[in-house]
Amino acid sequence: xxxxxxxxxxxxxxxxxxxxxxxxxxxxxxxxxxxxxxxxxxxxxxxxxxxxxxxxxxxxxxxxxxxxxxxxxxxxxxxxxxxxxxxxxxxxxxxxxxxxxxxxxxxxxxxxxxxxxxxxxxxxxxxxxxxxxxxxxxxxxxxxxxxxxxxx
Amino acid sequence: xxxxxxxxxxxxxxxxxxxxxxxxxxxxxxxxxxxxxxxxxxxxxxxxxxxxxxxxxxxxxxxxxxxxxxxxxxxxxxxxxxxxxxxxxxxxxxxxxxxxxxxxxxxxxxxxxxxxxxxxxxxxxxxxxxxxxxxxxxxxxxxxxxxxxxxxxxxxxxxxxxxxxxxxxxxxxxxxxxxxxxxxxxxxxxxxxxxxxxxxxxxxxxxxxxxxxxxxxxxxxxxxxxxxxxxxxxxxxxxxxxxxxxxxxxxxxxxxxxxx
Amino acid sequence: xxxxxxxxxxxxxxxxxxxxxxxxxxxxxxxxxxxxxxxxxxxxxxxxxxxxxxxxxxxxxxxxxxxxxxxxxxxxxxxxxxxxxxxxxxxxxxxxxxxxxxxxxxxxxxxxxxxxxxxxxxxxxxxxxxxxxxxxxxxxxxxxxxxxxxxxxxxxxxxxxxxxxxxxxxxxxxxxxxxxxxxxxxxxxxxxxxxxxxxxxxxxxxxxxxxxxxxxxxxxxxxxxxxxxxxxxxxxxxxxxxxxxxxxxxxxxxxxxxxxxxxxxxxxx
Ligand SMILES: Nc1ncnc2c1ncn2[C@@H]1O[C@H](COP(=O)(O)OP(=O)(O)OP(=O)(O)O)[C@@H](O)[C@H]1O
Ligand SMILES: [Mg+2]
Numbered sequence: 001x002x003x004x005x006x007x008x009x010x011x012x013x014x015x016x017x018x019x020x021x022x023x024x025x026x027x028x029x030x031x032x033x034x035x036x037x038x039x040x041x042x043x044x045x046x047x048x049x050x051x052x053x054x055x056x057x058x059x060x061x062x063x064x065x066x067x068x069x070x071x072x073x074x075x076x077x078x079x080x081x082x083x084x085x086x087x088x089x090x091x092x093x094x095x096x097x098x099x100x101x102x103x104x105x106x107x108x109x110x111x112x113x114x115x116x117x118x119x120x121x122x123x124x125x126x127x128x129x130x131x132x133x134x135x136x137x138x139x140x141x142x143x144x145x146x147x148x149x150x151x152x
Numbered sequence: 153x154x155x156x157x158x159x160x161x162x163x164x165x166x167x168x169x170x171x172x173x174x175x176x177x178x179x180x181x182x183x184x185x186x187x188x189x190x191x192x193x194x195x196x197x198x199x200x201x202x203x204x205x206x207x208x209x210x211x212x213x214x215x216x217x218x219x220x221x222x223x224x225x226x227x228x229x230x231x232x233x234x235x236x237x238x239x240x241x242x243x244x245x246x247x248x249x250x251x252x253x254x255x256x257x258x259x260x261x262x263x264x265x266x267x268x269x270x271x272x273x274x275x276x277x278x279x280x281x282x283x284x285x286x287x288x289x290x291x292x293x294x295x296x297x298x299x300x301x302x303x304x305x306x307x308x309x310x311x312x313x314x315x316x317x318x319x320x321x322x323x324x325x326x327x328x329x330x331x332x333x334x335x336x337x338x339x340x341x342x343x344x345x346x347x348x349x350x351x352x353x354x355x356x357x358x359x360x361x362x363x364x365x366x367x368x369x370x371x372x373x374x375x376x377x378x379x380x381x382x383x384x385x386x387x388x389x390x391x392x393x394x395x396x397x398x399x400x401x402x403x404x405x406x407x408x409x410x411x412x
Numbered sequence: 413x414x415x416x417x418x419x420x421x422x423x424x425x426x427x428x429x430x431x432x433x434x435x436x437x438x439x440x441x442x443x444x445x446x447x448x449x450x451x452x453x454x455x456x457x458x459x460x461x462x463x464x465x466x467x468x469x470x471x472x473x474x475x476x477x478x479x480x481x482x483x484x485x486x487x488x489x490x491x492x493x494x495x496x497x498x499x500x501x502x503x504x505x506x507x508x509x510x511x512x513x514x515x516x517x518x519x520x521x522x523x524x525x526x527x528x529x530x531x532x533x534x535x536x537x538x539x540x541x542x543x544x545x546x547x548x549x550x551x552x553x554x555x556x557x558x559x560x561x562x563x564x565x566x567x568x569x570x571x572x573x574x575x576x577x578x579x580x581x582x583x584x585x586x587x588x589x590x591x592x593x594x595x596x597x598x599x600x601x602x603x604x605x606x607x608x609x610x611x612x613x614x615x616x617x618x619x620x621x622x623x624x625x626x627x628x629x630x631x632x633x634x635x636x637x638x639x640x641x642x643x644x645x646x647x648x649x650x651x652x653x654x655x656x657x658x659x660x661x662x663x664x665x666x667x668x669x670x671x672x673x674x675x676x677x678x679x680x681x
Binding site for chain 1: 314
């Protein structure tokens with residue numbers, strides 16, 4: 001009888017551990033099981049990506065529709081190349097959509113905002129977004145502002 | 153002068169001897185051919201003593217630490233208008249650092265000291281000797297199940313600590329301080345990565361469980377079989393295990409997250 | 413016929429020391445098979461140590477300890493454990509497993525070394541407990557036993573597997589006269605009915621001489637006299653007489669080696 005109680009509580013303990021791990025995975029890290037299967041990949045080139053980092057959000061009108069996969073350099077054009085995974089369900093982006101790098105709040109993290117275009121053809125896996133707008137770099141803004149002040 | 157040098161030398165030699173013996177013990181535990189059928193009931197019992205009985209202190213501490221993190225995070229972040237980020241702060245600090253480290257420290261105090269005292273007392277009352285004379289290897293019967301139980305329980309306790317802590321943080325910042333629930337969880341999920349943060353945290357917990365039970369079991373097995381001997385060994389378990397956990401945490405953090 | 417035609421343990425030129433203190437110096441002992449051999453000697457001469465050396469728990473500095481021809485100190489760890497499974501040892505302290513009931517303690521050797529079904533284990537355990545008069549105490553935990561009871565349980569555990577060789581370290585201490593008589597009978601019966609070899613370490617001269625076939629008197633690191641109880645009673649040596657009759661003064665030292673008593677007292681702090 002005593003061993004039965006012990007066995008049951010050990011079983012419950014192990015289950016609690018597994019449950020905790022699952023909760024950590026799903027609720028805390030937001031791991032989704034069908035992660036990359038239902039997504040397509042597009043790239044975009046930027047003059048300057050500012051503080052954009054892998055796994056940053058990709059949004060449409062502020063709603064997340066994907067995330068940044070990797071960031072690299074296009075050695076020919078000397079520009080930053082950003083690869084992003086867009087959710088498969090977001091299949092309504094026209095091929096002339098543009099991408100811009102935005103900042104959440106004044107000092108918050110940076111993310112990509114997509115502005116849809118008007119073309120009939122839709123973006124698909126492997127496409128590139130041609131129209132981009134780089135990150136606003138605070139230092140550049142400040143120095144531009146000061147420079148203008150001085151020349152006035 | 154020469155006496156002091158001699159004392160230093162003797163101290164060094166005894167220390168070195170202890171390191172060697174602890175290595176031997178580990179080798180015996182790892183090499184011992186596992187006999188799953190015989191080991192299983194013993195292991196079960198030890199998981200009960202080492203894990204299940206540590207659960208209460210882990211739950212309570214995890215909860216309070218999460219709540220404090222929520223409160224502190226809120227008061228700091230609200231000055232920058234980014235109190236939404238409190239979820240990510242709570243979750244990251246718990247998952248990466250506090251859950252494995254604090255759970256391991258509590259584990260050393262709660263389970264490690266008990267292991268040392270129990271094994272030490274078995275030695276003092278000749279139970280280990282009488283096992284040997286019955287023809288049963290104490291490494292197999294006594295040491296190995298306790299060692300593996302600690303190894304198994306630590307990651308479980310750490311995961312439970314983390315999830316309870318996150319819940320405590322949510323309780324304070326969402327329910328009491330009124331942060332918007334959606335952004336609390338969304339920010340958290342966005343910045344916590346399963347492989348990078350959660351799995352690395354679990355790896356830490358496994359490493360800590362290994363070190364803490366190794367120290368606890370060795371100190372018990374190697375103690376001077378008297379009352380003072382056992383009490384000193386128990387103290388040593390808590391002190392050494394805590395120091396090792398903290399030092400190892402720095403090394404693991406540097407390897408996993410840092411660019412050192 | 414000489415009982416030393418068939419010896420089970422042969423100890424030759426055994427040297428053993430604890431730190432700087434020599435416990436045994438060239439000890440020679442032969443234990444005949446199927447007999448009761450008593451090892452006697454003043455407290456602290458190393459009788460318990462000798463049993464531990466035979467069990468392979470301590471390693472001698474030099475010398476051989478042959479058990480059925482195998483030299484114990486040179487056995488590998490695995491062989492040693494196999495040999496031990498065929499030995500029974502009653503520890504001076506009893507050394508029961510404190511986390512198991514009396515029943516489980518006695519059943520333990522059976523469970524680890526045999527694949528007997530549960531009801532058979534139960535029968536054997538109850539038989540052994542009955543033999544030491546503690547069948548009714550089987551559900552008690554070791555902490556609930558008196559010293560004498562604990563020792564009897566330990567005895568039941570030592571003989572649970574019916575080992576060929578049983579070593580008893582002070583089996584009679586702490587027993588009342590009735591239990592003592594029962595234990596003496598038990599040891600003799602095990603020896604006569606099953607042919608067990610027994611080694612008894614004891615200070616109870618009367619009881620021990622009553623069942624022993626052969627006696628070794630050990631003092632100061634070596635055997636000072638040996639023989640059958642009858643032979644020993646006739647030994648002229650003053651040492652032997654002193655020990656057998658329990659006189660405090662004589663050639664056998666009662667004190668642990670120490671400096672001169674009066675000198676030490678006079679030295680002050
Ligand atoms: N662990 C130990 N470390 C150092 N010395 C020890 C140890 N155990 C025993 N000794 C020493 O070894 C000697 C023999 O001890 P042992 O226990 O074998 O004596 P004994 O003959 O069994 O005595 P008794 O009849 O009182 O049981 C003692 O003088 C003791 O001081
Ligand atoms: Mg003794």
